[in-house]
Amino acid sequence: MSLKYAAIRAGFEALWLTGMPRLFRMLSRSRGVIFTLHRVLPEPPADFSPNAILQVQPDFLDYCLGRIRDLGIDIVSLDEAMARLAAPEKGRPFVVLTFDDAYRDNLHHALPILRRHEAPFTLYVPTAFVDGTGQLWWQAIEDVIAGQEAIAFAGDGGAEHMDTSTTARKREAFERLYWRMRKQPEPERLALLADFAAAHGYDLERQCRELIMDWRELRLFADEPLCTIGAHTVHHYELAKLAADAAREEMLRSAEIIEVQLGMRPRHFSYPLGGPLSCGPREFALAAELGFDTAVTTRPGGLYPHHLRIPTALPRVSLNGNFQRRRYVDVFASGGLFTQIGRVMGS
Structure with a gap:
């Protein structure tokens, strides 16, 4: 906690x-x-x-x-x-x-x-x-980070890479990506989410249908x-x-x-x-x-x-x-x- x-x-x-x-x-x-x-x-x-x-x-x-x-x-x-x-x-x-x-x-x-x-x-x-x-983006980024040892997503200066090999680092990565999306205009957030999910093999529509x-x-x-x-x-x-x-x-x-x-x-x-x-x-x-x-x-x-x-x-x-x-x-x-x-x- x-x-x-x-x-x-x-x-x-x-x-x-x-x-x-x-x-x-x-x-x-x-x-x-x-x-x-x-x-x-x-x-x-x-x-x-x-x-x-x-x-x-x-x-x-x-x-x-x-x-x-x-x-x-x-x-x-x-x-x-x-x-x-x-x-x-x-x-x-x-x-x-x-x-x-x-x-x-x-x-x-x-x-x-x-x-x-x-x-x-x-x-x-x-x-x-x-x-x-729909896109339950907050749950999607948790799910992706939970299953990865490292992640990458588009940042202001190009791709941003983060180590997610420990629980503490997963939390840090989630906070970083969550607040990046919260601060973006909705079209930019949607694009970032789509790229992030595709890069890590995550099916957003399947997630929505299941939840x-x-x-x-x-x-x-x-x-x-x-x-x-x-x-x-x-x-x-x-x-x-x-x-x-x-x-x-x-x-x-x-x-x-x-x-x-x-x-x-x-x-x-x-x-x-x-x-x-x-x-x-x-x-x-x-x-x-x-x-x-x-x-x-x-x-x-x-x-x-x-x-x-x-x-x-x-x-x-x-x-x-x-x-x-x-x-x-x-x-x-x-x-x-x-x-x-x-x-x-x-x-």
């Missing part, structure tokens, strides 16, 4: 030991929390798994849902959450469950747990992924009373990198495709990656213009009545796969606490 995550874990331990999560739940004006989840997998991650932050194990998810209710917190849909924010009295605290990207493991490992707990949730769908033509549900599987979620289907763009591009017309098209087309495929138009939206580099006031306004009732970011924080003023910029708290200790659930469920964390991160 990196020094960053070691420091965060130490902070979680201190918060739990001092009883701060309970205090924040009692004293904060936060009404609730939206949780971000991605993958639910039974196998523990390998030593080199930089994307392990995106996955939790079924037993942990099962414990989370039970513990949340033991704390006196309701699990509600997004629509119910917004209605509670509008209520004049604070009422019972709540949690909203959201899953991004339509991973197939959500069907096999998450859905049975959600049904057993009768827990409503939202599933945000990037439509090109479900078509089998993501197809439309037939997704209809099982659309027919599930507990599930709300949301939009998540077509190609999972970082919208802030696109021209306004292109960003608008990504958002609009994703809703239109879901309506054609599933017979319902999504009213809720999730911004890909969702942080300050990926979306901002322009995207929040576009989501409102396109008629989405809500749109979620990945900025940490709890939900307050003031979020009704801009419901297309809602914060979320990530159920981070690097912190799957049961006592941390009390920390995750403290909206006011994460609001303070978000303020520190943004300062």
Whole structure:
């Protein structure tokens, strides 16, 4: 685990030991929390798994849902959450469950747990992924680096070569390539990814078909009373990198495709990656213009009545796969606490 995550874990331990999560739940004006989840997998991650932050194990998810209710917190849909924010009295605290990207493991490992707990949730769908033509680039570069002793990719001054013979060097290479792609315009990132995958014999379309549900599987979620289907763009591009017309098209087309495929138009939206580099006031306004009732970011924080003023910029708290200790659930469920964390991160 990196020094960053070691420091965060130490902070979680201190918060739990001092009883701060309970205090924040009692004293904060936060009404609730939206949780971000991605993958639910039974196998523990390998030593080199930089994307392990995106996955939790079924037993942990099962414990989370039970513990949340033991704390006196309701699990509600997004629509119910917004209605509670509008209520004049604070009422019972709540949690909203959201899953991004339509991973197939959500069907096999998450859905049975959600049904057993009768827990409503939202599933945000990037439509090109479900078509089998999307590019899960963050997972692709992990997979390639995991299987190589050395890698090469296009750098500013020509080919860049990196030793990946040890776990530490693999992590270094992943960070280098990940942030190079994050900082590039989307066309340049797509070209770099295509060249990198081809050079190392990695089939991007096969990866997408293996990891993501197809439309037939997704209809099982659309027919599930507990599930709300949301939009998540077509190609999972970082919208802030696109021209306004292109960003608008990504958002609009994703809703239109879901309506054609599933017979319902999504009213809720999730911004890909969702942080300050990926979306901002322009995207929040576009989501409102396109008629989405809500749109979620990945900025940490709890939900307050003031979020009704801009419901297309809602914060979320990530159920981070690097912190799957049961006592941390009390920390995750403290909206006011994460609001303070978000303020520190943004300062």
